[in-house]
Amino acid sequence: MPYQAIGVTLVTFFTILFLYQTRIIVVTKKVKSVIITVCSSIFLVYIISWILSFFGIRSFIWGTSWITIGFNVVAATFAALSFLLDFDFIERYKDKAPKHKEWIACYGLLVTIIWLYVEVLRLMKKLTIRF
Numbered sequence: 001m002p003y004q005a006i007g008v009t010l011v012t013f014f015t016i017l018f019l020y021q022t023r024i025i026v027v028t029k030k031v032k033s034v035i036i037t038v039c040s041s042i043f044l045v046y047i048i049s050w051i052l053s054f055f056g057i058r059s060f061i062w063g064t065s066w067i068t069i070g071f072n073v074v075a076a077t078f079a080a081l082s083f084l085l086d087f088d089f090i091e092r093y094k095d096k097a098p099k100h101k102e103w104i105a106c107y108g109l110l111v112t113i114i115w116l117y118v119e120v121l122r123l124m125k126k127l128t129i130r131f
Contacts, residue, residue, distance in 0.1 A: 001128070005120040012116060016083040027088040035085055038078045045071075064129045072126060076119040082112045 019025045049059035061071055086108045093105070 001124050002121065005117055005124055008120045009113060009117045012080045012120075013083060013113065016080055017087065020084055020087045025084060027084050032085060032088070035078060035081050038074075039082060042075050042078060064126045069123070069126050069130065072119060072123040076116065076123055079112065079116040079119050082115070083109075086112055 016025075020027070025031075045059075045061065049061050052059055061068055086105065089108060090105045097104075
């Protein structure tokens with residue numbers, strides 16, 4: 001299962017890169033705001049779930065119901081769409097930012113890749129348990 005998740009993550013990365021480079025998907029301010037809003041909401045759900053776990057309350061996102069699987073599909077989709085923000089950041093600041101700050105773009109890509117990988121792993125696990 002981890003190797004399949006790596007494969008899905010890499011295929012998704014290169015697909016989003018292709019869509020961005022060919023301008024099939026254009027990153028406008030509205031697209032940025034939607035991606036940032038949904039990603040922030042997903043982050044908030046995870047944080048609230050984590051805090052509730054301290055009190056022994058098990059959140060809905062850890063089960064295998066259809067709502068949980070749907071949440072994971074949405075989270076994985078927006079993790080993939082977050083690559084658009086990373087690519088746009090790299091393109092906007094290419095040859096403008098100082099060389100010692102290039103790590104910011106690399107860090108953004110790394111975080112997005114890890115987030116997508118974890119979401120794909122969660123989704124595969126839930127689907128394996130469910131079916």
